[in-house]
Amino acid sequence: MIVMTCLRARILAPVAALPLLLVGCSAASDDGEVQIAVTAYPLQFIAERVAGEAATVTNVAPAGTEPHDLELSPSAVTSIVTSDVVLMLSGFQAAVDDTIGEVGEETVVVDAADSADLLEEGHEDEGDHDGHDHSGVDPHFWLDPLRVADVADALAAALTETDPDGAATYEANAASLRTDLETLESEFATGLADCADRTFVTSHEAFGYLADAFELTQIGIGGIDPEAEPSPARVAEVLREARDAGVTTIFTQPGGLTAGADAVAEELGLTLATLDPIELEPQGSDYLAAMRANLAALHEGLQCS
Numbered sequence: 282m283i284v285m286t287c288l289r290a291r292i293l294a295p296v297a298a299l300p301l302l303l304v305g306c307s308a309a310s311d312d313g314e315v316q317i318a319v320t321a322y323p324l325q326f327i328a329e330r331v332a333g334e335a336a337t338v339t340n341v342a343p344a345g346t347e348p349h350d351l352e353l354s355p356s357a358v359t360s361i362v363t364s365d366v367v368l369m370l371s372g373f374q375a376a377v378d379d380t381i382g383e384v385g386e387e388t389v390v391v392d393a394a395d396s397a398d399l400l401e402e403g404h405e406d407e408g409d410h411d412g413h414d415h416s417g418v419d420p421h422f423w424l425d426p427l428r429v430a431d432v433a434d435a436l437a438a439a440l441t442e443t444d445p446d447g448a449a450t451y452e453a454n455a456a457s458l459r460t461d462l463e464t465l466e467s468e469f470a471t472g473l474a475d476c477a478d479r480t481f482v483t484s485h486e487a488f489g490y491l492a493d494a495f496e497l498t499q500i501g502i503g504g505i506d507p508e509a510e511p512s513p514a515r516v517a518e519v520l521r522e523a524r525d526a527g528v529t530t531i532f533t534q535p536g537g538l539t540a541g542a543d544a545v546a547e548e549l550g551l552t553l554a555t556l557d558p559i560e561l562e563p564q565g566s567d568y569l570a571a572m573r574a575n576l577a578a579l580h581e582g583l584q585c586s
């Protein structure tokens with residue numbers, strides 16, 4: 282089903298090669314296997330669960346690359362524009378947004394923003410976003426299990442459009458994933474139902490969907506971009522809010538990016554713990570396991586019974 286149109290060929294090829302490409306444009310390449318391109322680990326998890334063995338999933342983001350700052354290599358651009366289906370999130374990765382404008386009509390683009398019911402960003406702090414444009418919305422929808430299920434259903438519908446013969450497989454896989462996600466959501470609801478604290482402080486303001494889903498309050502030290510340093514004014518504001526809320530734990534993300542969380546914890550004499558925004562593939566586990574590890578960290582940090 283992979284078809285390289287003449288327009289795509291012109292975009293990707295050097296000018297000197299155009300005559301050769303134009304000669305071959307009438308012959309489409311088709312190996313019969315559905316190709317799905319994704320642009321970040323959470324989308325990869327969704328695509329692999331929905332597609333199963335019926336399609337090939339390619340994550341165009343190099344392993345370990347911070348997804349907010351993704352830059353696409355020529356091969357990554359080729360993967361996107363020659364795939365049958367692309368699962369992406371508009372407003373999250375500027376390079377992907379630019380490339381999506383170049384795909385041909387035969388590629389089905391599934392924008393997770395259309396089904397994930399995105400939330401507005403949290404606090405506004407000049408300098409937090411380091412020039413990144415997230416269009417005023419928080420991209421981290423995958424930290425709410427039921428939003429993940431909705432995106433999976435949208436992908437299953439798109440794959441059915443592309444590959445009608447596989448419709449039953451995609452539908453069954455999406456239903457199975459929704460069952461797993463509803464179980465996960467129930468575990469969070471039960472585990473966070475009775476907590477001494479309902480406010481948590483994070484180094485990276487990525488957990489707005491989790492807070493929204495389970496009636497918690499997130500105080501982010503840094504903003505949506507995990508690598509941007511918070512301003513001194515923001516750190517001072519968080520110190521005040523943390524004191525007022527009586528929090529006992531400050532959460533940082535894996536990888537040592539603290540965004541001032543260590544300073545806040547030291548100033549207030551609080552414990553440091555880890556919450557994973559699951560932007561990168563968890564080492565030795567998957568999305569479901571990482572979310573359960575987050576639940577355990579919150580259960581302890583919020584003093585839940």
